[in-house]
Amino acid sequence: MENDEESYNFCKNLPKIELHAHLNGSLSASILQKLGCSSEDILGYQKLTQQVFAQEKRLQECFSLFKIAHNSTNNRKAVYEATKYVVEEFRADNVIYLELRTTPRREENMTKIDYIEAVVKGIQDAQEGIITKLLLSIDRGHDLKTSEESMDAIIKMKKKYPSIIKGVDFCGNPNVGSFNCSLFKQARDNGLFVTLHCAEVKNNSEVDQILRFEPDRIGHGTFIHPKYGGFQEGWTLYKQKIIPLECCLTSNVLCGTVQCYKEHHLQEWIKNSLPFSLCTDDKGVFGISLSKELALAKKYFELSREHLWKITYDTVDYSFASNEEKKTLKEILEKWKLKNLF
Numbered sequence: 050m051e052n053d054e055e056s057y058n059f060c061k062n063l064p065k066i067e068l069h070a071h072l073n074g075s076l077s078a079s080i081l082q083k084l085g086c087s088s089e090d091i092l093g094y095q096k097l098t099q100q101v102f103a104q105e106k107r108l109q110e111c112f113s114l115f116k117i118a119h120n121s122t123n124n125r126k127a128v129y130e131a132t133k134y135v136v137e138e139f140r141a142d143n144v145i146y147l148e149l150r151t152t153p154r155r156e157e158n159m160t161k162i163d164y165i166e167a168v169v170k171g172i173q174d175a176q177e178g179i180i181t182k183l184l185l186s187i188d189r190g191h192d193l194k195t196s197e198e199s200m201d202a203i204i205k206m207k208k209k210y211p212s213i214i215k216g217v218d219f220c221g222n223p224n225v226g227s228f229n230c231s232l233f234k235q236a237r238d239n240g241l242f243v244t245l246h247c248a249e250v251k252n253n254s255e256v257d258q259i260l261r262f263e264p265d266r267i268g269h270g271t272f273i274h275p276k277y278g279g280f281q282e283g284w285t286l287y288k289q290k291i292i293p294l295e296c297c298l299t300s301n302v303l304c305g306t307v308q309c310y311k312e313h314h315l316q317e318w319i320k321n322s323l324p325f326s327l328c329t330d331d332k333g334v335f336g337i338s339l340s341k342e343l344a345l346a347k348k349y350f351e352l353s354r355e356h357l358w359k360i361t362y363d364t365v366d367y368s369f370a371s372n373e374e375k376k377t378l379k380e381i382l383e384k385w386k387l388k389n390l391f
């Protein structure tokens with residue numbers, strides 16, 4: 050049996066694929082500092098984060114933390130720099146393919162289009178050793194008019210940057226708002242991939258609606274299986290549709306929607322050979338890295354090195370990369386395997 054350190058080193062060394070990372074949730078203390086936050090403010094933010102995760106209603110409270118992160122990215126320059134730094138941090142963790150997602154925001158001196166342009170520029174300027182794609186999010190807490198405006202901007206920008214902007218995401222506080230099928234159909238009709246946060250809290254009717262929509266991927270998928278608070282019809286439907294899951298272990302444990310790592314619903318996906326990828330969600334807020342998440346999965350679900358490699362390899366297929374990019378990523382992983390696993 051290898052120890053935690055050996056396991057982490059293996060995971061760090063493995064070229065990784067990240068499919069579920071929110072830009073503003075990924076701002077680490079060091080990035081916040083580079084963006085001009087004072088040490089005092091950062092310490093305050095870290096203290097608040099600890100308090101939030103010690104509370105009963107921590108998923109609910111977690112969304113107030115993003116508002117603080119948003120204060121440090123409220124202009125074009127900061128959005129650009131934040132994007133560049135986040136991509137660089139993923140690269141330093143040996144992530145070779147990243148799908149970064151973010152919600153276009155309007156601020157005093159920044160339109161939603163400006164926001165998207167700044168993120169795209171940040172991605173373009175941090176291309177060394179990593180392929181990064183952008184998914185644009187619709188916040189479920191926004192009203193229909195705001196969401197429609199965002200979708201118009203997203204579609205417009207997808208036409209301008211077709212090799213970077215690949216898809217849309219549906220996120221935000223899962224206790225508010227509802228899924229709007231026609232809005233996401235519009236995205237799909239305009240050539241965008243669709244990934245939807247699904248069942249982060251119990252909501253059987255929305256789970257049914259989302260699964261019938263057949264998104265390209267779902268995020269979290271916690272309350273689907275009946276053993277984890279879901280419902281039999283939901284799980285049966287999921288098994289018919291077989292939609293890849295973006296699994297965020299630490300996010301779910303810290304937000305309290307899952308009891309502990311050992312009790313995570315991921316085990317149903319492993320047991321049933323269902324498709325999934327391991328993701329960070331908000332590495333800044335949760336103080337994690339993709340390497341750490343892989344090491345946790347390895348530890349709690351007793352995965353071999355070979356199995357972890359295969360999860361990463363299969364994740365390439367669930368990504369929104371082009372066929373050529375997928376081929377390149379698979380070649381990197383195959384070469385790595387030959388060198389490191391035999």
Ligand code: 6MZ
Pocket residue numbers: 071072073074111115116150151152186188220221222223246249300304330331
């Ligand atoms: C749902 C989440 C989330 O878009 O400003 N977000 N939505 N569930 C989660 N689980 C913890 N974590 C983050 O990044 C921050 C935004 O991402 C969404 C929330 O809408 C949050 O405001 P951006 O870059």
